[in-house]
Each structure stands twice: as C-alpha cells, then as structure tokens.
Amino acid sequence: MTKTKTVGVLLALICLCFISCNKNTGEVLRKEYIEFFKNADDEEPSSVVSVPVTGGDVSFTVHSNVVFSALWQDDQSKPWASVESLEKKGDDLYTITLSVMPRGTTAYYTRRTGTLMLTAPDQQLGAFITVHQGLITPVASDFSWSKYGTSDPRKLDGTVYSLWINNDKTRGWVQSDDAAVYGKNGFLMLGDETGRGASIYSPYHEAIRNDSLAVVSFRAVAYTDIEGVRDANKLTVEIIDGGVFRDNGSTVMELEAPYANTASEKYPADFWTGSDFLLGIISSDRNPFTGNTRIRITAGDPAASGVKPNRIFIDNFYIRKIDEENGDEDLWIANGGSGKDKLLGAVTGEENQ
Numbered sequence: 001m002t003k004t005k006t007v008g009v010l011l012a013l014i015c016l017c018f019i020s021c022n023k024n025t026g027e028v029l030r031k032e033y034i035e036f037f038k039n040a041d042d043e044e045p046s047s048v049v050s051v052p053v054t055g056g057d058v059s060f061t062v063h064s065n066v067v068f069s070a071l072w073q074d075d076q077s078k079p080w081a082s083v084e085s086l087e088k089k090g091d092d093l094y095t096i097t098l099s100v101m102p103r104g105t106t107a108y109y110t111r112r113t114g115t116l117m118l119t120a121p122d123q124q125l126g127a128f129i130t131v132h133q134g135l136i137t138p139v140a141s142d143f144s145w146s147k148y149g150t151s152d153p154r155k156l157d158g159t160v161y162s163l164w165i166n167n168d169k170t171r172g173w174v175q176s177d178d179a180a181v182y183g184k185n186g187f188l189m190l191g192d193e194t195g196r197g198a199s200i201y202s203p204y205h206e207a208i209r210n211d212s213l214a215v216v217s218f219r220a221v222a223y224t225d226i227e228g229v230r231d232a233n234k235l236t237v238e239i240i241d242g243g244v245f246r247d248n249g250s251t252v253m254e255l256e257a258p259y260a261n262t263a264s265e266k267y268p269a270d271f272w273t274g275s276d277f278l279l280g281i282i283s284s285d286r287n288p289f290t291g292n293t294r295i296r297i298t299a300g301d302p303a304a305s306g307v308k309p310n311r312i313f314i315d316n317f318y319i320r321k322i323d324e325e326n327g328d329e330d331l332w333i334a335n336g337g338s339g340k341d342k343l344l345g346a347v348t349g350e351e352n353q
Contacts, residue, residue, distance in 0.1 A: 034068050034118050034127040037061040038327065050132045050329045053109055054343055055102035057084055062094040066120045070096055074114030081114055081131065103134050107217060107276040107345030109320055109331060110137045135215070135320035135328055139205050142316050145171070148183035153260070153271050153313055154226055158182030158189050172203035179302070187315035189223070190299035191231075195307035197300025201240070202319060206291035209242075212283045213322040215331045216295050217341065219275045220257040223311035232310040233257040236298040239281055242290035246280035247338045251287070253279065255339075257299075257312045272315065276345025280332030295319065 035045035040061045051058045062068075070083045084099040098116070103109055111134040119126040145168060149157035161174045161181040173188075174181050180198040182189040190198040208214070222233035235255040239245065245253055260271045283289035297317075300310025322328045335342050 030125075032066045032120070032123050032125050034062065034064040034066065034120065034125060036116075036118065036127050036129050037063070045127075046327075047128070048130045048132070048326055050327050051081070051098065051100045052329055052334065053103040053134055053331065054334075055100040057097050058100055059095055059097045062096055062118065063092050064094060064118075064120075065092045066123050066125060068118050068120040068125075071117045071119070072098070072114060073117060074112070076112075079114070080112065080133070083116075098131070100133065102344060104344055107219075107278070107316070107341045107343065109134045109215075109217065109318070109344070110140070111135055132326075132328070135322060135331065137318050137320045138207060139202055139319035140317070141171075141173075143183075143187050143314075146183040146188060147185060149185055151185040151187075153184070153187075153221070153223075153268055156193075158184045173200045175199075175201060184313070187219075187313055189311055189313050190297070191223075191309060191311040193309050193311075194305050195300070195309050196305045197298060197302045197310055199296050199298040199302055200314065202295040202317065204292065204294065205319065208289050208293050208319070208321070209291045211289060211321045213246075213324065213330070213332075214243075214281050215320050215322065216277075216279045216281060216318070217320070217345075218277055218297065218317040219272050219313075219315040220255070220277060220297075221271060221275045221313045222257040222259050223309065223313070224259050224262055228262060230259055231312075232300060232308050233259065233312065234300055234310055235312055236296075237279060238296040238298070240294045240296050241292035242283070242288055243281050243293050244284050244287050245338060246282045246332055249284065253338065274340075274345070276316075276341035277339065278331060278335050278341040278343070278345065279338040280335075 038046050038049050038060060070086045072079060072082050074080055080101040082099050084097040087095050089095050111132055114131045116129040116131055148159035159182060161179050162177045164183055180192040180196045181200060220235055223231040233256050235257045237253045237255060239251045244251055258275055261267060264270055297314060299312035322330055
C-alpha cells in the first residue's frame with residue numbers, strides 16, 4: 001500500500017471513530033437539545049439536583065430549541081413532587097417549577113429520590129434529572145430495638161444497660177456496664193434518681209473519614225415527675241476522635257433539653273414535640289474526621305451522685321453527610337446554625353416551656 005493510500009485509510013478510520021464515539025456519548029453532534037440548569041446563571045447543565053426538605057415551589061431553568069413536555073416520577077404511592085408549571089420565557093428559554101412536599105411531618109431528613117423527565121418524543125430526545133430531597137444517612141437509630149419497659153415516659157420502668165440482652169449491648173451505644181443508661185420501649189433514658197449522669201456514643205462508622213460536612217440530629221426531653229417536679233436539663237454533646245462543630249470550631253457543645261408540656265391535653269402523645277436538635281459538624285484541617293469519629297451525648301455528670309437528678313430521654317439519633325459536590329442541601333445553613341431544629345422539628349403548636 002502506498003503512503004498516500006495509507007494516510008487516506010487512517011483519516012477515514014479517524015473520522016469513523018469520531019462519528020461513532022459521539023453517537024455513543026449522547027448524540028453531541030445533534031442540533032436539537034434540552035439542557036437543565038439548577039440556577040439561571042449556571043454555565044453548565046446539570047443532571048442531579050436537590051430540593052429543600054421543607055418543600056414548597058422550586059423553580060429551575062431549561063434551555064431547549066425543541067418543544068418538550070415535563071413529567072415527574074418517583075416510587076411513592078402518593079408522589080412527593082409534581083410539575084407545577086412549564087413556562088416559556090424567551091427564545092429557547094423555559095422555567096419549570098416543581099411543587100414539592102416536605103420530607104416529613106417530623107424531623108426526618110433521610111434522602112429520597114425522584115426523576116424529572118423532560119422529553120421530546122418526536123425528536124427522540126430527552127433529559128432525565130435525578131432529584132434528591134434529604135441526605136444520605138450512614139448512622140441511624142430510632143431505638144426501635146429497645147424493647148424494655150413501656151413507651152410511657154411517665155413510668156420509670158426502663159432496664160439499666162448492665163441487664164440488656166447481649167445483642168443490644170454490642171450495638172455500640174454504651175461503653176460501661178455500670179452506666180446509668182436505661183432502655184425504654186423505643187427510646188433511652190440517661191441518668192438516674194441519685195443524680196448520676198450517663199453517656200451514649202454513636203456507633204463507629206469508618207467511612208466518615210471520607211466526608212467533610214455532616215449534621216447530627218436527635219430528640220432530647222428532660223424528665224418531669226407525675227407531680228410536675230423537674231430534673232435538671234443539662235445536655236453535653238461532644239465530637240470524639242476527629243471533627244469540630246461548625247459554629248465555633250469546638251469539639252464540645254452545651255445544650256439544655258426542653259421539658260414536655262405535662263399540662264397538654266395530648267400528653268404524653270405529644271411528649272417529643274419541639275424536642276429535636278440539629279447540629280453541624282465539619283472535618284477541619286487541624287481536626288479532621290477519622291474512622292473513629294463518634295458523637296457522645298451526656299446527661300448531667302456521670303461521676304456525680306447525691307445531686308439533683310438530670311435524667312434525659314433520647315430518641316431518633318442520626319448522622320447525615322452533606323455532599324457539596326453533588327449539590328446536597330446544607331441543613332446546617334438552612335437551620336441557621338446548630339441548636340433546636342427550626343426546619344421540620346419546629347414546634348407547630350403551643351411552645352414547650
């Protein structure tokens with residue numbers, strides 16, 4: 001084969017490869033397009049987006065030079081979002097608005113996912129947008145495994161940790177056999193009537209070393225006896241072995257647990273109302289997350305006795321990671337910082353006193 005013929009064959013193969021490769025990567029040579037943008041001023045289109053956990057109407061921008069339709073799909077029997085409107089704003093410019101349900105009626109932020117489908121069937125063209133609400137939750141417990149005593153917080157019929165069954169002892173929540181941690185039916189109680197405090201620890205989650213931002217959430221209510229006498233309500237949250245609180249760069253945060261409204265007509269059904277906390281943690285350069293990073297929650301002083309009791313009920317503990325690169329909603333910012341949960345955990349009725 002001559003040199004000229006060889007060059008010609010190589011050029012033909014390169015052109016064929018170019019055309020084939022472009023067909024395999026999404027028809028990039030097509031003139032028709034549907035492109036989805038999280039924000040109107042974004043320069044690059046997106047295929048993944050997050051919507052607020054509190055729900056509401058959320059609008060996005062679409063650039064398209066074909067007529068298209070918009071449909072919503074998820075795996076719920078009652079869809080948690082719908083296409084509210086699709087409006088043309090200019091040449092090849094559209095605004096699409098989703099009507100989004102809140103993630104829950106309580107402070108539950110574990111991720112759920114749906115798909116926004118933008119399609120032009122006549123052109124065999126479409127864009128499929130993955131829509132997330134909430135965060136991936138690697139550490140989670142509603143303490144439904146705790147089957148001790150009753151679910152009535154007025155009754156001190158819980159079982160101390162040393163008497164738990166072995167399966168529950170190995171879950172990693174308690175480190176000391178003589179700790180004043182009591183299992184109730186569906187939640188825990190920290191502290192005892194002598195004034196001794198107690199601590200629980202989140203179980204190990206080694207993969208947290210790969211994260212940079214997370215939020216910790218839980219419920220906490222201070223004990224009130226049947227005559228209305230209140231315990232102390234000191235609550236200490238600590239980050240152990242890596243990480244700091246985003247608010248102040250510290251590893252310790254002091255909180256006050258609320259008291260249930262024992263005068264409520266709904267008590268004890270509304271025992272947990274307004275008791276949710278949401279705290280932001282971060283892996284800093286000086287104190288990064290490690291495979292041993294855990295959260296310790298302490299009621300009162302575990303070393304104390306003969307002082308005013310500081311019993312606190314704990315439930316619904318979660319650590320949820322925030323993936324900034326994929327556009328996760330930053331719940332710490334949405335909440336206005338660490339402290340009482342002002343999002344889905346906000347009190348909707350009479351404020352707890």
